[in-house]
Amino acid sequence: MTKINVSNIQRFSTGDGPGIRTTVFFKGCVLRCPWCHNPETLSPKPQTLSYPGGVSVSYGRMMTPGEIADDVSEDIEFYRAGGGGVTLSGGEPLLQYEGAAELSSLLRGRGIDVLADTAGCVPWRAFQSVLPFIELYYFDIKTADPVKYASIGGDITLIAENLQKLLSSGADVRVRIPFIPGFNSSDDDCREICRLLVRAGARRADLLPFHRLGSSKYTALGLKYAYKDVKPPSKDTMAHAAEIYNEYLETNIE
Ligand code: SF4
Numbered sequence: 155m156t157k158i159n160v161s162n163i164q165r166f167s168t169g170d171g172p173g174i175r176t177t178v179f180f181k182g183c184v185l186r187c188p189w190c191h192n193p194e195t196l197s198p199k200p201q202t203l204s205y206p207g208g209v210s211v212s213y214g215r216m217m218t219p220g221e222i223a224d225d226v227s228e229d230i231e232f233y234r235a236g237g238g239g240v241t242l243s244g245g246e247p248l249l250q251y252e253g254a255a256e257l258s259s260l261l262r263g264r265g266i267d268v269l270a271d272t273a274g275c276v277p278w279r280a281f282q283s284v285l286p287f288i289e290l291y292y293f294d295i296k297t298a299d300p301v302k303y304a305s306i307g308g309d310i311t312l313i314a315e316n317l318q319k320l321l322s323s324g325a326d327v328r329v330r331i332p333f334i335p336g337f338n339s340s341d342d343d344c345r346e347i348c349r350l351l352v353r354a355g356a357r358r359a360d361l362l363p364f365h366r367l368g369s370s371k372y373t374a375l376g377l378k379y380a381y382k383d384v385k386p387p388s389k390d391t392m393a394h395a396a397e398i399y400n401e402y403l404e405t406n407i408e
Contacts, residue, residue, distance in 0.1 A: 157216040158253035161195040161245060165229060171269040171290065173238025176226040180244035180254070181214050184275050185307040187296065188380040189334050191368030195245035203374035211374075219257035227264055239267030239289065248272050251280035258287035274313040274320075281320055291327045293317055297338045298346035310350075318354040330360045330408070333395060335384055344395050348402035358404040361396060363387050 161179040164170075170177045182198035183190075194201055200214030217225075226240050233239045240261055247254050247270055258268045270284060271292040295313070297303050303310040320327055329351055333339060338347065351359060365386050372379035387395075392407050399405035 155218060156253045156256050157218055158222060158250055158257065159198055160215055160217050160222065161192075161213045163222070163225060166232070167241065170241040170243060170271065171239070171292070173236035174229070174232045175238045175241050175269070176229055176233075177241040177243050178222055178226065178247075178257070179213075180242065180247040180250055182249050183244055183246040183273070184249065185246070185273050185296075187306050187332075189332065189337075189364060189384075191365075191371075192243075192245065193368065193371050193375055193377060201375065203371060204376075205370070205374050219253055219260055222257055223260040223264070226261070227266065230264065230266060233266055239269060241269045241271055243271040246273055246276065248276040248280040248284065251276065251283045254280075255283040255287065258284055262287045273308070274316045275308050276316070277312075278316055278319060281316060285323060285325065289326065291320060291325055292330050293320065293327050294330050294332060295347060295351065296332060296334070297343065298350040299343075302337070314350060314354055317351075317356070321355040327356075328360055329356045329358070330362055331399075332362045332364065333387060333392065334364050334381075335387055339387065339391070339395065341398055344398040345402075348399055352402055356403060358406070359399055361392065361399065361405060361407045363392050363407065 159181040161181040164177045167175045167177040179195050181195055183196045194203060194213045202210050202212045204210045242254055261268050267289040269290045270288045273294045300310045363386055369379045369382055396405050396407055
């Protein structure tokens with residue numbers, strides 16, 4: 155029986171797609187972005203975060219797609235009222251593509267829209283297996299530099315090919331660029347990313363300014379947060395980046 159390694163299930167999410175949603179965080183990711191907001195989702199192993207005051211929260215349990223579908227279906231009226239649905243996130247949900255496909259198929263059968271939030275570093279067959287059931291993709295691109303992508307565990311050739319195939323399949327895809335100071339923030343970085351996106355067939359991009367909201371999780375996991383002293387980009391910096399992106403693509407700052 156297929157089981158999904160779930161980090162946690164978050165109800166009433168408003169930042170993970172349109173409307174009111176439930177986000178199912180899959181556990182496990184091939185990438186290791188040092189700015190990641192969800193470090194508890196990276197390892198496939200169960201983990202406990204220990205916060206000050208003796209509070210601890212555990213992440214990671216195996217659930218069948220049916221169990222998850224029943225759980226998240228409890229809020230179906232909220233999804234219907236606000237144009238929401240269920241978001242598969244993580245970690246990388248498409249690493250567990252068989253479970254993701256089974257879960258999405260069940261939800262689709264109940265009339266619940268499913269969004270997949272992916273970094274795209276998975277075999278194309280992972281996308282093929284979920285394609286019939288996914289309403290919308292959030293597809294993150296972190297850099298156009300193969301060496302930098304490799305430094306965080308990403309294969310730029312595979313990722314760009316997947317993006318191109320996904321866009322040409324007619325799927326609804328929103329390309330999202332986390333704007334990370336010092337990693338992909340120079341004018342040249344921006345232009346290279348734009349060229350990569352245009353070559354893949356993208357017409358628009360969403361820029362996501364870096365923030366440090368996940369930093370307490372690193373401490374709770376006993377890990378060092380490499381971006382603890384990095385300041386979020388200013389409004390002017392983001393406006394300047396958007397100006398460059400807009401030369402190539404319709405661009406929005408989230
Ligand atoms: S791809 Fe996403 S989940 Fe994986 S390490 Fe990077 S930011 Fe975190």
